[in-house]
Amino acid sequence: MYTMIRIGLLGCGNIGHLIAKYREGVEIVALYDILHERALDLATCCNGRPYQDFDEFLNADMDLVVEAASVRAVMRYAEQILVSGKDMIVMSVGAFSDQEFYSRIREIAIEHHRKVRIPSGAVMGLDNAKIGQIGGIDRVLLRTTKNPKSLGLELTEKTEIFHGRAGDCIRAFPKNLNVSVALTLASGKDVDVELFADPAVDRNIHEITMEGKFGDAYIRVRNIPSPDNPATSYLAALSILTLLKNLDEPIVVGT
Numbered sequence: 001m002y003t004m005i006r007i008g009l010l011g012c013g014n015i016g017h018l019i020a021k022y023r024e025g026v027e028i029v030a031l032y033d034i035l036h037e038r039a040l041d042l043a044t045c046c047n048g049r050p051y052q053d054f055d056e057f058l059n060a061d062m063d064l065v066v067e068a069a070s071v072r073a074v075m076r077y078a079e080q081i082l083v084s085g086k087d088m089i090v091m092s093v094g095a096f097s098d099q100e101f102y103s104r105i106r107e108i109a110i111e112h113h114r115k116v117r118i119p120s121g122a123v124m125g126l127d128n129a130k131i132g133q134i135g136g137i138d139r140v141l142l143r144t145t146k147n148p149k150s151l152g153l154e155l156t157e158k159t160e161i162f163h164g165r166a167g168d169c170i171r172a173f174p175k176n177l178n179v180s181v182a183l184t185l186a187s188g189k190d191v192d193v194e195l196f197a198d199p200a201v202d203r204n205i206h207e208i209t210m211e212g213k214f215g216d217a218y219i220r221v222r223n224i225p226s227p228d229n230p231a232t233s234y235l236a237a238l239s240i241l242t243l244l245k246n247l248d249e250p251i252v253v254g255t
């Protein structure tokens, strides 16, 4: 017997709309967006109640909050959400590149017996990267290529626009490289990032190279951009839907 999971949506943009459209076994009871008209608009497709006040949103009768808003929103609200007794799904995982913030949220989750779940988002291979916590991973490289428009740029040829560590990359591109921080958390290795803008591509391409005690791996994902936000891969929204669908599954596949 499966129960309906009651969620609150923090962020009613592109991913929020995809969750509302394709949800299964999930009831959206509350909606919050810094742009209130977006919460009002999304409420018309899912019967959830739009809130203008965050504290009132948090008091709604729900099991967990799904964040699909921004790195800043995670930093601002995560602690309050966990303390209020709700679990959390965090899409803007870039917030956790701040080590102090990460440790604090972890402590609060332990203290309040809550879970923070980070979906696989726009990449594949996070589950196996976790062996890095035990077997050891020597190097992780993420090479991301997007159309310049996704990065808010106008370019006529392929250009490398960032080369460095994940923590620095997410500060420069908080809407585009959350995946680099997810990979860092999974592998336990500060990920090297190369970011390219290429006007010839119409996909969000993530290439991951990993080397460690297990051997080596190369994973390439050529993601179709989301309908309403080309910076966000469609796969990322699907990963939240899948996570929600599997919360109550008795048999769990994957590491």
Ligand SMILES: NC(=O)C1=CN([C@@H]2O[C@H](COP(=O)(O)OP(=O)(O)OC[C@H]3O[C@@H](n4cnc5c(N)ncnc54)[C@H](O)[C@@H]3O)[C@@H](O)[C@H]2O)C=CC1
Binding pocket: 010, 011, 012, 013, 014, 015, 016, 032, 033, 034, 035, 038, 068, 069, 070, 071, 072, 073, 076, 091, 092, 093, 120, 121, 122, 123, 174, 175, 176, 178, 179, 182, 226, 228, 229, 231, 232, 233, 236
């Ligand atoms: N982990 C991953 O692999 C991925 C993470 N993301 C991240 O997921 C998040 C959502 O993505 P999309 O829905 O495509 O973005 P979007 O820009 O279409 O929607 C975000 C919504 O959140 C709202 N918002 C922003 N800051 C807020 C705040 N402080 N409080 C309340 N509402 C706020 C905006 O007004 C907007 O309506 C973004 O941060 C994006 O970077 C996106 C793709 C992959």
Ligand SMILES: O=C([O-])CC(=O)C(=O)O
Binding pocket: 121, 122, 174, 175, 176, 177, 178, 179, 180, 204, 223, 231, 232, 233, 234, 236
């Ligand atoms: O959706 C993607 O391809 C990646 C992305 O925006 C992010 O990691 O923030």
